Amino acid sequence: MSDNNNVSPGPSEQIIVDLEAGSEWRFELEADENIALRVLSPDPVFINSEELPPASWYPIHRHTKGALYAPTPARVEVTSLPASQYTSTSTIQPQLLNLHLALERTRILAKRYLNDGIANEDGVQRGSRVMIVGPPSSGKTTVVKNLVNLALSTGMGWTPGVVGLDPSSPSNLIPGTLSLSTPSHPIPTHHPAHPMGSPPTSTPSNMLSADVPTIGWWLGALEPTNKNAEVWRALVERMGAAWRKRCEKDKIALASGLIVDTSSAFTNPLLGTKKDDPKARYSLVTQAVEAFGIDTILVIGHEKLHIDLSRLSALQSLGTVVLRIPKSGGVVDLDDNQREIINNFQVRSYFYGEPPLPPQIAPGGGSSAGGAGGMGLIGKMVGLDGGLSPYSFQIGWETLVVLRVGEENSAPSSALPLGSSRILSPTRLTRVDPAGPAHVVRLLNTVLAIVQITPQDRITPAKTTELATDGKAKTEATDAEGVKKETGTAEGEAGGDVEGEEEEAVAEDLDAEEVPFVEEIGTREVLGFIVITGIDAQKKKYTVLSPSPGKLPSTVALAGSIEWVDSA
Numbered sequence: 001m002s003d004n005n006n007v008s009p010g011p012s013e014q015i016i017v018d019l020e021a022g023s024e025w026r027f028e029l030e031a032d033e034n035i036a037l038r039v040l041s042p043d044p045v046f047i048n049s050e051e052l053p054p055a056s057w058y059p060i061h062r063h064t065k066g067a068l069y070a071p072t073p074a075r076v077e078v079t080s081l082p083a084s085q086y087t088s089t090s091t092i093q094p095q096l097l098n099l100h101l102a103l104e105r106t107r108i109l110a111k112r113y114l115n116d117g118i119a120n121e122d123g124v125q126r127g128s129r130v131m132i133v134g135p136p137s138s139g140k141t142t143v144v145k146n147l148v149n150l151a152l153s154t155g156m157g158w159t160p161g162v163v164g165l166d167p168s169s170p171s172n173l174i175p176g177t178l179s180l181s182t183p184s185h186p187i188p189t190h191h192p193a194h195p196m197g198s199p200p201t202s203t204p205s206n207m208l209s210a211d212v213p214t215i216g217w218w219l220g221a222l223e224p225t226n227k228n229a230e231v232w233r234a235l236v237e238r239m240g241a242a243w244r245k246r247c248e249k250d251k252i253a254l255a256s257g258l259i260v261d262t263s264s265a266f267t268n269p270l271l272g273t274k275k276d277d278p279k280a281r282y283s284l285v286t287q288a289v290e291a292f293g294i295d296t297i298l299v300i301g302h303e304k305l306h307i308d309l310s311r312l313s314a315l316q317s318l319g320t321v322v323l324r325i326p327k328s329g330g331v332v333d334l335d336d337n338q339r340e341i342i343n344n345f346q347v348r349s350y351f352y353g354e355p356p357l358p359p360q361i362a363p364g365g366g367s368s369a370g371g372a373g374g375m376g377l378i379g380k381m382v383g384l385d386g387g388l389s390p391y392s393f394q395i396g397w398e399t400l401v402v403l404r405v406g407e408e409n410s411a412p413s414s415a416l417p418l419g420s421s422r423i424l425s426p427t428r429l430t431r432v433d434p435a436g437p438a439h440v441v442r443l444l445n446t447v448l449a450i451v452q453i454t455p456q457d458r459i460t461p462a463k464t465t466e467l468a469t470d471g472k473a474k475t476e477a478t479d480a481e482g483v484k485k486e487t488g489t490a491e492g493e494a495g496g497d498v499e500g501e502e503e504e505a506v507a508e509d510l511d512a513e514e515v516p517f518v519e520e521i522g523t524r525e526v527l528g529f530i531v532i533t534g535i536d537a538q539k540k541k542y543t544v545l546s547p548s549p550g551k552l553p554s555t556v557a558l559a560g561s562i563e564w565v566d567s568a
């Protein structure tokens with residue numbers, strides 16, 4: 001590590017950072033620090049393996065932590081020097097590059113095999129599927145991003161799948177989501193909100209359409225726990241199936257491989273261990289390996305985890321290779337407060353798009369174009385996505401059907417007759433009763449995931465609480481056998497408000513206590529997200545924020561424990 005003697009004031013008070021070959025310039029931006037960078041030397045400089053465009057300004061927003069990497073001596077101009085910055089020659093970039101080369105070899109062999117039928121002596125038939133695991137703040141997401149950007153920079157046209165199994169730092173959606181995306185261009189590092197790409201743009205037809213095509217599934221919590229493990233398992237199964245389906249149709253996706261980011265909860269050996277198999281260890285890791293066909297697990301740092309996973313018989317029988325890579329010395333340990341700030345930022349940019357450039361770093365050449373009182377930068381700025389215009393409207397309690405998924409949301413067992421126990425599906429749906437005051441208050445500021453409903457998803461009212469022969473009370477949701485045939489399309493019935501006008505109730509037969517949908521809708525991919533920003537108990541209406549004007553694509557929504565208050 002070296003101190004600031006690599007930083008010097010340049011001509012006309014430029015701030016210059018000189019990087020020696022193979023070194024990193026690391027920075028941590030505080031809440032009031034926004035910077036822009038430009039490369040002055042001829043050789044390339046990288047940020048998370050994306051090459052900085054030569055001579056253009058590259059803005060980096062407040063709260064971002066990261067590093068520039070220079071393989072050869074480089075000179076970079078910075079608009080202002082962050083309070084926390086230093087250079088270091090201890091970088092893991094060479095290890096990441098070696099990994100990338102190994103993955104690239106597999107991709108090329110797989111492509112030859114899939115396109116031209118040319119077999120290879122290693123028997124490679126598809127791109128590698130790699131899962132990164134490690135403790136909190138070990139640099140998992142950063143490693144994923146580097147490997148993805150390295151693959152996307154080769155010019156080979158790869159479209160690697162990126163799986164976000166870390167709902168606390170979701171790739172390109174909002175906290176509480178699991179995602180599968182297929183970026184096709186190197187992903188920039190302008191702000192900490194979306195490490196794997198720009199937030200979705202607002203289009204009425206599909207709220208998840210984005211620079212990076214993404215499918216999302218809603219866990220509604222920031223990490224897997226023993227309570228939501230069954231919902232997690234169901235979601236991961238579905239994600240694995242979505243990736244398999246994609247690969248069946250798309251040989252390039254199959255050859256490009258898959259890179260999976262995981263929750264730090266995966267390091268807990270007992271996470272998801274079931275009562276009927278108490279000896280199982282790392283059961284959610286094994287399940288993800290099976291669901292996605294993972295062939296390589298990369299453990300960051302953590303020696304014991306590496307040994308544990310290498311010895312796990314379930315992984316050995318699947319033939320999964322477990323490798324260990326060093327933790328970068330630059331990784332910043334984020335505290336709860338910083339995580340909360342980033343999570344809020346993620347939700348905000350889902351609705352509002354990229355934040356506008358702060359006046360100090362907006363282009364403007366000294367004019368006021370950069371904003372009131374802004375100095376403005378002279379020179380070209382890299383192209384940025386614009387802001388989005390979300391839309392707020394009111395919708396009736398009866399129109400928006402809010403559901404919760406999972407066992408933990410059902411009534412407490414203490415409410416059952418003495419000596420009874422209930423048998424519940426772990427992914428059962430519970431309708432949030434809008435008339436129950438406690439429920440309604442709990443929904444304020446709640447983020448909801450919208451799910452698509454088809455007529456086949458509707459069922460007749462659930463049969464409930466029948467007494468089993470042993471005298472125990474048994475509660476079951478009605479399953480698809482009870483499908484009620486209806487004629488109209490879901491879209492025709494389930495609409496959101498257009499320009500503030502409230503729609504009629506979805507279906508008159510909705511009883512607040514019953515969930516008239518098959519359980520499977522609780523774990524299917526989501527169409528987008530809304531937030532309940534207000535509740536009018538007298539008029540029985542919610543005020544919701546939606547990313548785009550017009551009809552909601554469905555009025556069935558899943559709640560979780562994710563809340564958001566716009567504090568920007």
Ligand SMILES: Nc1ncnc2c1ncn2[C@@H]1O[C@H](COP(=O)(O)OP(=O)(O)OP(=O)(O)O)[C@@H](O)[C@H]1O
Pocket residue numbers: 024026027064065066067134135136137138139140141142143166168169262263264328329330331332333334
């Ligand atoms: N070499 C580096 N120099 C400076 N900052 C870095 C470096 N590597 C990673 N960081 C920063 O450290 C922070 C934590 O890294 P990252 O999010 O990749 O870790 P993680 O293991 O995925 O965290 P989580 O606990 O959320 O799962 C991020 O803000 C990241 O940008």
